[in-house]
Amino acid sequence: MPDLTAVTKTYSNTIWQSTPVSPAVQFCPRPMKRVSNYLKMRVLGALEYAQGQSDLARYQAVSNMTFLDENGHPCQFTWRTIQTWWYHYRKHGITDPPCRADKGKIRHVAPEHLLEAIEQVMPEFYGKKYNIAEVYRVCIQKGLLQRSKIAPNTFRRAVNRF
Structure with a gap:
């Protein structure tokens, strides 16, 4: 895991916040089932300002940042999670995957x-x-x-x- 004690840059003109976190803090201090769309969009917005020549380098740069959710809990996400969110955002325009058309219906037997x-x-x-x-x-x-x-x-x- 990269050293998270170093001071990270914050940009005052963006909607995301980056704060340093001690190594004792895990990726998320609480069990999180669903991440809010607001937090996902802040993470995806950070991709625009992230340093790196390739998409993978930008994903990894953003994965080293720590974001605060609506309750003030620091959260950090893996680069693969950020890549998946970016894919869904590009494909569907929102960060939630689309609902299944057959949700709640029995498919094979009437x-x-x-x-x-x-x-x-x-x-x-x-x-x-x-x-x-x-x-x-x-x-x-x-x-x-x-x-x-x-x-x-x-x-x-x-x-x-x-």
Whole structure:
């Protein structure tokens, strides 16, 4: 890891801030699931002023900088993360990847087909205790559903939703 104790330059006319950080601070002091678009855009804005002849050199220069998020926590990102953000920004115009068109939909098996399969196997469970996994297993054994078309977790989600 590069020496982060050296003083880094700050530019007053930019929207990003660069602050020196002691080596004891890790890349992020808190677990971060999602980085805000505001912080991503500040990191990408730093690419414009970064020193380096190639894109890779600029990514690596920005990866050595420390940015403060909205809560004041210092964050540092790897050059590969910055490269991925730059790619998404160039391709989509925003820093978030586009949402999937089929998000939340069952792709291979229609809910009506699931209902028919479940109704055909339910008489076997008359008077017995059963759970969703057993219903799924019997549907597979009878050939009403195929494992390659619908996974057990997808089956469970569909049954709970409908």
